[in-house]
Amino acid sequence: MTDRYNPTEIEKKWQERWDADGLYHTDLNDTKSKLYYLTMLPYTSGDLHVGHWYAMGPSDAAARYQRMRGQNVFFPIGFDAFGLPAENAAIKQGIHPHKWTYDNIDRMRGQIRSMGAMFDWSKEVITSDPEYYRWNQWFFLKFYEKGLVYRALAPANWCPSCQTVLANEQVLADGTCERCDTPVTHRDLEQWFLRITSYADELLDFSGLDWPDRIIAMQRNWIGRSEGVEIAFSLAVPGVEQKELRVFTTRPDTIFGVTFMVLAPEHPLVPRITTPDRRAEVEAYIEQARRQTEIERLSTEREKSGVFTGAYCHNLLSGEDIPIWIADYALLWYGTGAVMGVPAHDQRDFEFAEKYGLPIRVVIAPPDWDRDPLEQAYVDPGIMVNSAQFNGLLNEGGKRAVADYVESKAWGGRTVSYRLRDWLISRQRYWGTPIPIVHCSACGAVPVPEEELPILLPQGAEFKPTGESPLARHEGFVNTACPRCHQPARRETDTMDTFMDSNWYFIRYLSPQYHQGPVDPKLAQAWLPVDQYTGGAEHAVMHLLYARFFWKVIRDLGLVQGNEPFLRLFNQGQILGPDGQRMSKSRGNVVAPDKQVARYGADTFRCYLMFIGPWDEGGPFGLEGISGVWRWLNRVWNLVLSQPDFGPADPALTRSLRRLTHRTIHKATEDIEGFRFNTLIAALMEMTNGLMQARSGGPVERAAWDEAMQSLLLMLAPLAPHIAEELWAHSGRPYSVHQQAWPAWDPGLARQEEITLVVQVNGKLRDRIQVSADIDEDRARELALASPLVQKFIDQKQVQRVIYVPGKLVNLVVR
Ligand SMILES: [Zn+2]
Ligand SMILES: [Zn+2]
Numbered sequence: 001m002t003d004r005y006n007p008t009e010i011e012k013k014w015q016e017r018w019d020a021d022g023l024y025h026t027d028l029n030d031t032k033s034k035l036y037y038l039t040m041l042p043y044t045s046g047d048l049h050v051g052h053w054y055a056m057g058p059s060d061a062a063a064r065y066q067r068m069r070g071q072n073v074f075f076p077i078g079f080d081a082f083g084l085p086a087e088n089a090a091i092k093q094g095i096h097p098h099k100w101t102y103d104n105i106d107r108m109r110g111q112i113r114s115m116g117a118m119f120d121w122s123k124e125v126i127t128s129d130p131e132y133y134r135w136n137q138w139f140f141l142k143f144y145e146k147g148l149v150y151r152a153l154a155p156a157n158w159c160p161s162c163q164t165v166l167a168n169e170q171v172l173a174d175g176t177c178e179r180c181d182t183p184v185t186h187r188d189l190e191q192w193f194l195r196i197t198s199y200a201d202e203l204l205d206f207s208g209l210d211w212p213d214r215i216i217a218m219q220r221n222w223i224g225r226s227e228g229v230e231i232a233f234s235l236a237v238p239g240v241e242q243k244e245l246r247v248f249t250t251r252p253d254t255i256f257g258v259t260f261m262v263l264a265p266e267h268p269l270v271p272r273i274t275t276p277d278r279r280a281e282v283e284a285y286i287e288q289a290r291r292q293t294e295i296e297r298l299s300t301e302r303e304k305s306g307v308f309t310g311a312y313c314h315n316l317l318s319g320e321d322i323p324i325w326i327a328d329y330a331l332l333w334y335g336t337g338a339v340m341g342v343p344a345h346d347q348r349d350f351e352f353a354e355k356y357g358l359p360i361r362v363v364i365a366p367p368d369w370d371r372d373p374l375e376q377a378y379v380d381p382g383i384m385v386n387s388a389q390f391n392g393l394l395n396e397g398g399k400r401a402v403a404d405y406v407e408s409k410a411w412g413g414r415t416v417s418y419r420l421r422d423w424l425i426s427r428q429r430y431w432g433t434p435i436p437i438v439h440c441s442a443c444g445a446v447p448v449p450e451e452e453l454p455i456l457l458p459q460g461a462e463f464k465p466t467g468e469s470p471l472a473r474h475e476g477f478v479n480t481a482c483p484r485c486h487q488p489a490r491r492e493t494d495t496m497d498t499f500m501d502s503n504w505y506f507i508r509y510l511s512p513q514y515h516q517g518p519v520d521p522k523l524a525q526a527w528l529p530v531d532q533y534t535g536g537a538e539h540a541v542m543h544l545l546y547a548r549f550f551w552k553v554i555r556d557l558g559l560v561q562g563n564e565p566f567l568r569l570f571n572q573g574q575i576l577g578p579d580g581q582r583m584s585k586s587r588g589n590v591v592a593p594d595k596q597v598a599r600y601g602a603d604t605f606r607c608y609l610m611f612i613g614p615w616d617e618g619g620p621f622g623l624e625g626i627s628g629v630w631r632w633l634n635r636v637w638n639l640v641l642s643q644p645d646f647g648p649a650d651p652a653l654t655r656s657l658r659r660l661t662h663r664t665i666h667k668a669t670e671d672i673e674g675f676r677f678n679t680l681i682a683a684l685m686e687m688t689n690g691l692m693q694a695r696s697g698g699p700v701e702r703a704a705w706d707e708a709m710q711s712l713l714l715m716l717a718p719l720a721p722h723i724a725e726e727l728w729a730h731s732g733r734p735y736s737v738h739q740q741a742w743p744a745w746d747p748g749l750a751r752q753e754e755i756t757l758v759v760q761v762n763g764k765l766r767d768r769i770q771v772s773a774d775i776d777e778d779r780a781r782e783l784a785l786a787s788p789l790v791q792k793f794i795d796q797k798q799v800q801r802v803i804y805v806p807g808k809l810v811n812l813v814v815r
Contacts, residue, residue, distance in 0.1 A: 005637040007601020011722040015116055024118040026074040031526040035071040037063040038506050040535030044081045044104045048111035050591050050621055054575045057606040058615050058677050059534045060117035064718035065672045068742035075118055076509040078125035079105050083498035084162055084179050087431040097431040097463055116602050116721045123509045127501035133433040134454030135518040136500050140436055142557055144447050148195045155266050155332055158187040164428045186290055193422040196549045200418045210568040215540045222541040224419025226250050229403045231412040233313040237273045245313050247338045248417045253398035255317050256387040257363035260341035261324045264332040265289040275310025282307050289328040304352040316411050350377040363387050364395045425497040430463035430470040432495030440482035440489040449483050469493040502543050503550035506530055530566045537571035570675055573618020580620045591621055603720035604630045610677035633723055635688050640727045647699035654701045660690045661708045662750035665743045668715045684715055711743040758809040759784045761793040777804045784810040
């Protein structure tokens with residue numbers, strides 16, 4: 001060992017040693033005190049960036065800590081390898097996605113290894129491997145058998161640039177594609193769906209989960225459960241078979257205030273009910289609506305627009321004919337795609353009615369209503385008016401009365417509506433799991449028999465996007481025989497959304513080589529669910545919701561036990577560029593970890609990321625402070641290399657050294673349990689400074705020093721694993737520091753030293769009190785006055801003056 005701290009040399013050395021010894025290989029057959037610790041797997045997007053280090057480094061530290069606490073920790077890693085980012089990048093560079101992806105994996109693997117994390121590489125999973133995605137296909141078939149998969153013609157979010165469909169969750173709040181920022185439009189396509197809505201109610205149950213409140217709130221909001229009533233309006237359009245139009249409303253109490261009906265422009269009824277004289281205008285409007293994003297359509301800022309279809313429906317309660325309009329603020333995939341227009345009690349309907357001169361009829365009377373026309377919609381509670389037999393009811397009771405009446409007439413009934421839509425998994429792209437379905441002209445859509453799996457992605461396919469799946473143009477892939485009638489048939493050419501892959505990768509980690517099923521059932525039973533999951537909050541309503549749904553289905557298939565996949569969740573914040581913006585090459589604000597690691601070493605880089613602020617906050621990342629962390633690790637290095645003079649020491653110094661050790665262990669333990677790495681590192685820095693002072697302050701008692709150094713290295717081990725190992729070895733302690741127990745603190749030693757304060761009243765000794773040695777005057781005075789013995793002598797008298805002799809006495813002068 002050299003005198004100088006040289007991270008490049010020691011980090012590589014220890015990584016190789018740990019690897020050779022299988023130090024982080026978890027014995028999954030040993031299930032006592034098992035702890036499944038999971039960090040979200042990275043996309044194979046290219047070089048590892050600071051965000052990866054920020055996600056994985058602290059997660060590794062927490063997992064290492066648990067291992068030092070005696071848990072048998074499983075901490076696996078893999079690669080989320082399918083999907084658009086990989087495919088788009090491959091297209092840009094003219095490389096096949098397979099080559100591009102696996103080259104990236106090779107590079108990223110090396111970069112992840114440079115972190116010195118305790119990942120168990122023997123369980124690595126790559127989601128684009130056929131051994132993995134064959135089970136996506138197998139799950140698809142199981143879901144199909146259970147009626148949880150269906151195909152439907154549906155207007156889909158369409159990214160004109162990525163040339164593919166996007167799930168609602170993949171459209172950003174500003175209506176753009178989350179991959180490429182292009183405004184999203186709509187298209188009608190035959191699509192495969194997973195029936196996540198069947199599990200909507202169960203997905204709203206978060207009991208037993210230790211998750212951040214905001215993630216739970218986001219999922220709740222995304223599922224968007226509302227209770228209401230579905231009410232039929234009769235329809236009598238010549239030549240149209242459908243005889244009723246159903247609407248969902250949370251306001252059945254306003255049913256007599258309906259003065260128009262609005263259909264989504266894409267509603268299949270529209271072309272059939274539109275009268276010839278209205279047709280041209282209606283078609284032009286539909287065309288224009290299709291070009292709008294969902295966000296534009298729902299914006300409250302925007303002026304409402306619509307077109308009359310010429311058709312009417314009939315309000316069975318009021319007996320009135322109601323004109324049917326189309327308007328882009330009605331969305332086909334919300335509710336029934338039809339909205340009843342109640343302008344007096346809904347502001348959006350109010351604006352629409354004002355613009356087109358439609359009647360506005362008050363049916364819930366505002367207080368002190370003088371029957372003048374409303375200035376705006378009245379949405380608060382009131383008494384029902386203009387509502388036939390319901391007049392005079394308070395509207396809350398009126399909701400129940402109208403619902404009862406509708407049910408008694410069989411015109412509809414109470415129902416629950418969800419904002420959540422079924423999960424659209426079809427992607428018209430190459431780099432994903434082929435959907436195991438064959439289309440036969442005689443038999444229809446036929447599932448591929450299980451024994452024919454996997455349906456392999458053909459290597460030779462052209463993968464450039466055209467709007468149709470590239471697989472459709474690969475004759476060898478497409479042409480097959482129908483599994484049922486054996487006549488020539490065509491394979492489904494869409495691939496699955498990659499969130500299918502991330503649904504269950506953590507299950508596959510347990511037995512990546514298992515061939516009889518997606519997971520070895522013995523291991524699934526012993527190790528699932530995941531005890532602790534860490535990752536970015538941006539996955540709140542996508543990955544984390546889909547994975548919960550998927551888990552519940554496979555629980556019902558008997559593959560896993562328990563209701564939830566991830567018991568405890570912690571979300572790290574997002575690391576931004578030094579300018580506070582999202583890091584991106586185009587902004588030129590990317591901090592490349594490799595360069596920093598080469599300069600300072602992985603340990604400094606890890607610790608610096610943990611030190612810059614609370615882990616769940618993230619924030620701008622600059623390099624100003626990294627040298628401070630580097631200097632700290634150098635100080636620790638020097639403490640081990642040049643020891644103090646050992647000998648008979650001042651007992652007070654020994655006591656204060658031990659107190660420093662035990663107080664730091666106490667604080668460090670609480671901090672790492674709560675993922676407060678920044679304050680944990682601050683405490684270790686403080687301890688380092690304390691040790692340096694002790695070293696220069698005369699002879700030091702050997703046992704107290706050894707205890708301090710040993711504890712410091714043990715607490716450093718999860719954070720900076722290489723330097724901790726090196727210094728541990730240098731000080732003659734047995735390999736490996738990572739197989740040692742986390743230090744325990746003695747509450748007695750951690751406590752502040754106490755002294756005895758004499759309390760006098762008018763110069764006479766009245767009490768002695770035990771106080772902490774670093775007590776200040778205010779606190780000493782407060783404690784003296786609180787003493788019952790002292791109070792007896794003060795009685796009704798006024799305290800005129802307090803004389804405080806630090807560390808010795810308090811004298812209260814009373815009169
Ligand atoms: Zn896009
Ligand atoms: Zn057939």
